[in-house]
Amino acid sequence: MPGDPSNRARxxxxxxxxxxxxxxxxxxxxxANAGVGFFYTVPIGLAAWWWGARGGLLAVxxxxxxxxxxxxxxxxxxxxxxxxxxxxxxxxxxxVAALAGERLRSLEHSAEELEAIRAAxxxxxxxxxxxxxxxxxxVPSELGxxxxxxxxxxxxxxxxxxxxxxxxxxxxxxxxxxxFVRERLAALAASTSDPAELLTLANTALxxxxxxxxxxxxxxxxxxxxxxxxxxxASAGHPAxxxxxxxxELPPRGSTYLLGAEPDIExxxxxxxxxxxxxxxxxxxxATDVRRKGALLGLAGLTRLLAPFAGLPARELADRxxxxxxxxxxxxxxxxxxxxxxxxxxxxxx
Numbered sequence: 001m002p003g004d005p006s007n008r009a010r011x012x013x014x015x016x017x018x019x020x021x022x023x024x025x026x027x028x029x030x031x032a033n034a035g036v037g038f039f040y041t042v043p044i045g046l047a048a049w050w051w052g053a054r055g056g057l058l059a060v061x062x063x064x065x066x067x068x069x070x071x072x073x074x075x076x077x078x079x080x081x082x083x084x085x086x087x088x089x090x091x092x093x094x095x096v097a098a099l100a101g102e103r104l105r106s107l108e109h110s111a112e113e114l115e116a117i118r119a120a121x122x123x124x125x126x127x128x129x130x131x132x133x134x135x136x137x138x139v140p141s142e143l144g145x146x147x148x149x150x151x152x153x154x155x156x157x158x159x160x161x162x163x164x165x166x167x168x169x170x171x172x173x174x175x176x177x178x179x180f181v182r183e184r185l186a187a188l189a190a191s192t193s194d195p196a197e198l199l200t201l202a203n204t205a206l207x208x209x210x211x212x213x214x215x216x217x218x219x220x221x222x223x224x225x226x227x228x229x230x231x232x233x234a235s236a237g238h239p240a241x242x243x244x245x246x247x248x249e250l251p252p253r254g255s256t257y258l259l260g261a262e263p264d265i266e267x268x269x270x271x272x273x274x275x276x277x278x279x280x281x282x283x284x285x286x287a288t289d290v291r292r293k294g295a296l297l298g299l300a301g302l303t304r305l306l307a308p309f310a311g312l313p314a315r316e317l318a319d320r321x322x323x324x325x326x327x328x329x330x331x332x333x334x335x336x337x338x339x340x341x342x343x344x345x346x347x348x349x350x
Contacts, residue, residue: 010050018043018063025070037067037086041093048097056094063090126152132160132224133279133345135314137322139337141286147174147217148284148336149182155193155223163189163198164282164340165219166238168258181206181217181259195221195234196267203236203259217259220282224274224342231280232271237261239288239299244279244317244343245310247303279314279343281306286337287321290329297328314341 018040025036040063048056064087076082126134129152136150147167155161163185167174184205188198198221206215218238224231233241233250237258240249253270274280283302290297297305305328309320318341325337 007050010046014043014047014059017046018059018066021063022066022070026073037070037082038089040067040086041089044090045093045097048094049101052102053094053098056098060087060090060094127154129154129160129345130158131345133314133343134160134162135318135341137318137337137339139322139326139333141170141334141336142332147178148286148338149178150282150338150340151182151185151189152340153186153189155189156191157193157225159193159223159225160342161189161193161195161198162222162224162280162282162340162342163219164238164284164338165217165259166284166286166336166338168216168218170335177215177217180209181219185219193223194269195223195232196269199234199236199259199267200265203257203262203265206260207263215260218284219259222280222282222342224280229274229276229344230271231274232269233280234267234269236265236267239283239285242281242283242303242306243274244281244341245277247281247306247310249299250280274344276344277311279341281317281321282340282342284336284338286333286335287325287339289335290325290333290337292328292330297325301328314343317341317343 021036021039021042024039028036044056044059044063047059064083067083067086071079071083126136134152136152138148138150147165147169149165151161151163151165153161163182165178165181165185167178167181169177181202185198185202188201192198192201199219202217202219206217209215218236220233220235220238220241222231222233222241231250233252235252235256237256240251242248243250250270250272252268254266254268256267257265259265288297288299288302302325305324306317306321309317312320318339321339322337326333
């Protein structure tokens with residue numbers, strides 16, 4: 001048993017409560033103490049809750065010994081039968097408390113792990129980008145976190161690379177796969193900023209990953225070059241980015257495939273130029289799949305919600321978009337909500 005202060009305090013509680021039961025049993029007249037022995041289940045339950053099955057069994061042994069000591073000082077009729085009942089009750093309490101404590105610790109660990117995964121998939125702190133005003137919004141689903149992620153980084157040619165992705169599936173398994181894909185994309189973006197190439201290389205890495213069931217991921221990648229206002233994008237089965245402030249779709253060029261669907265995929269880049277007051281919003285389908293009284297928001301509903309503040313700076317736009325979506329949708333949302341906004345920092349008041 002670890003010797004840290006919290007465990008020493010717990011040990012003191014168990015010992016004091018155990019001795020208190022013995023003292024009460026000895027002080028109370030024999031005719032009135034028939035059920036006092038069952039109170040040994042209190043220290044046994046505490047020990048099993050705090051230290052698991054081993055701690056519970058040690059407490060059962062100690063309390064049984066004290067019970068026998070009490071029975072020797074104040075004899076109990078039919079000791080064998082009574083002792084058997086007491087020990088059975090002690091063991092039952094120890095097992096139940098140990099299992100309950102282990103379950104709680106497992107849930108706490110899972111919650112901590114999911115929070116760490118969420119922070120990795122959607123970091124609150126965005127990197128410094130040259131002449132780019134960027135912001136993100138991320139709201140986890142009712143499952144805590146699923147498979148949505150975003151990546152914002154500086155490309156090797158001085159451009160800004162933005163990627164938003166969504167794993168097919170929900171829960172911790174999808175979140176772990178999303179972590180894998182995001183890590184690979186982050187590593188790949190250090191050597192290339194070409195959107196189609198990045199997504200194709202990520203598909204290769206996904207195919208080389210040991211199979212653990214279905215592994216499908218959608219993603220959209222945008223390369224923005226602030227020097228010439230050029231924007232290049234590619235999609236792998238993902239919703240098309242939206243141009244700002246008009247909120248028109250930026251459709252992909254050629255065929256588009258989910259990452260992981262085939263060992264070899266062919267993706268192509270589409271490109272265009274941004275005006276002085278234009279930007280881009282990349283999102284996952286969690287923003288369009290929210291429902292209100294059974295009705296799906298859809299792309300038309302999303303653009304209608306975003307239109308009043310589509311010309312705002314990135315941070316304000318991301319915050320207002322998140323507020324508007326959560327206000328419109330019936331809680332809880334069933335999928336992660338993920339948005340990434342890019343705008344020129346020093347143009348048109350941005």
